[in-house]
Amino acid sequence: MTLSDTPDRASARAGAPPQAESRLQPVPFRGGGFRPVRMRFVGPLVFAAILLLWEAGSRSGVISNLVLPAPSEAFEAFRQLVETGQLWRHLGASLQRLVIGWTLGMSLGVAAGLMIGLFSLARAGLMPLVSALFPIPKIALLPLFVIWFGIGEGSKVATILFGSFFPTVIATSAGVDNVDRSLVRMGQSFGLSWWSIVRKIILPGAMPAILSGARISASIAIILLVAAEMIGAEYGVGAYILMAGSLFATDQLLAGVAILSVMGLLVGWLIGRAERWLLRWRS
Amino acid sequence: MDLLLRGVSHRYGDTQVLADIDLAVGEGEIVCIIGPSGCGKSTLLRFIGGLERPDAGEVLLAGEPPAGSLNPLTYVFQDFALLPWRTVEGNVSLVLEDHGLSAARRREIIQDVLERTGLSDFKGALPRQLSGGMKQRVAIARALSVRPAVMLMDEPLSALDSQTRELLMDDLVGLWQRERFTACYVTHNLAEAVRLGHKIVVLSRRPGKIREIVEIDRDLADRQQADAKLEAVQRDLWHLLRDEARAADRELADDTV
């Protein structure tokens, strides 16, 4: 604006093009992309397309029944489960084990994670132990669990408990480490008690990490359900899948696996809801 | 209540950060502490608030805190330090909850302090919904709610843009005129010091020593912008600090503690 007003610039400001009209071209657009766009129907469509192709393949004989049963057969097996009322017995038994095992595993895991996060002694003593025990497949310990906890509900709940305990410990202690220290300093400067700082600052601050740990541990709990129900389980989704496997009833096997998958989706959805509610303070 | 520092010295490892600080903060007085970065002014404030202990020297309180003071030495932080999961009301409530007050009494204090700081309309808002300036107002309201004897303000306006800073300085001046609070105000911004300080303590660079204490006896309300005398003071302060600020600027990060 403070530049001298040569006639050229004056005309430019008046709106006339400085160059001949023919040499004007739009600025090439180089932005866009790199941003996920929400596409609501693509997922279900892909799913439906795969099911349809699979069914067509089975009906036409391209896919041998021995190799893979048709989705309709698996659905029929599921329908029989519902009709005979067995579904609820299996689901009931499994959900009870999952809920008890996972809740205990989560509670103990959060407690241990807090200890590790808060006390240097606990960190030095427990963290190596947790790191050593976490990667052990709990299935390998199953015979020991049977001796310790019996072939009843004990060993099944214990398998799920141990499976969900370790990821929770690791998520919680990492969450405590990541709590903004300036908030802790603020709490101290206002003379808050130690317990108040833990309850009102550390715990809510670690909550996002604890919840993402819960997501992982819930998936692990469902994965371990089949292993947990290997020993002495008459009912349960895992026991049903094992039975289908030993009978080579692949339609029932697929129905059972589908039930597990739906359970996983449902638990994921529930935790998503819990996250939205507990972490509503986040943008 | 007065605050007294006697021969405070401190070192981190091999580095002497503070040496022989003697300072008195009188009741109803705002003392600004300025100095180049790395001079130990924030450390000094942590000693005053009892969050850290100096190697040598002592920090003393003279007299009784005012009646009803829940937390005589109360900080206001540069980064606000608000709990993101609590509302404005909840953040103030946090510092009252450990003092055995009844719920009704707490509500009363919160309502009162939010009114005094002009935040009543925002009591249900979460920190993420607030601008930087509003966040610091909440932090100041929180500090006031515990009736402090001395407010320890650690660069409270440094995280704000310059326009918001002007607004908040006006707020603080207004507040001081009503409440006559005592404050230790650490800043690196000379304009803030000149605007708010009754006393300005200039620290030298490492080890931090008191180079000069400038007293400004003009009433806070009368310190308008473009005041020739205040500008002269600010120029003098800059003169004192410039060389050290340059040295501090050219320092490699690993050397600072």
Next chain:
Amino acid sequence: MTKLSKRSMLKTLAATALATACALAPVVPAAAADKVTVGALRFTSHAASFVAFERGYFADEGLEVEFKFFQAAQPMAVAIASGDVDFGVTAISGGLINLAQKGAIKVVGGALQEEPGVDGQMILASRAAFDAGLTSPATLAGKSFGITQTGSSFHYMIHKIADKEGIPRSEITLRPLQKVGAVIGALKTGQIDAWTIVPHIAKAIAAGPEIEPIGMIADYIPDYQVTTVFTSTANASDKPDLVKRFLTAFAKGAADFNAALVDKTASAQEAEDMVRLIHKYVYADRPFEKAAPSIRNGAMRINEGARLNLTSVTDQLEWFQSENLVPASVTIDMLVDASFVETD
């Protein structure tokens, strides 16, 4: 002309082949043997195959046998369905029937059978349950019973016992424990009340104080066809000759085995040789002195001529159907190809 030249060409070829073969390995017979893979478990009940192999009965039939060992019958059945294994011996299980229904496998002969007068499978009780009054299968109501898997032969046996004793099947709690070892552990520690198992295992564990025998399976399921010989449907329909030759050799092995260890008509030396032969395959990880009693104890009749008790097999199929473990549409013809051996 063409005929002649072809014949002469063949002759030349055969001569060259023979010459090469003689040069390389003088004992190889002129006719190339059919290669077959036999699936086996390291159990005494699989001895007929081991005997037939060791004594050259397979070779006599022109079969070049290679053993493939499995840990359980289930994967063996799947391996036969997939064509990786040609012949196998196993109990009739739900998995086997379901594979037969899918047209993958066929039962072609009999192997192990319960027989009065020969020590067969035993019913066992844990110490705690025995002391509490479980002294006969008649008192099994309200007790828990160990099985490996739903639809296994253990599952069939306990229900046959319950039926005969007039106990409702639902009054016995089944505990699937996946592996024989796990069942033994659970029985020893009293976590389950009862179980049934083949004699060599039963006798070994009942010798200890933790476990008491309370009955014999033969009393409940007479002439129980415990294990059968099976092959892929493709083999049964396309290579009946191969199946016949296998069964002939298998039957010779079975006859030797029965004579030496079941009927004990052969000499003591003969029995000793038989145990030594089996020891190469069964309990090979134990010294001979320790393994020998187990092998002798485990000797149950292997059907003469691989004869198949079709009545027993039909009964088993009907039981699986009554428990909804296999589809009701499965017929005995889907499961068994009875054209190879005698049946009764």
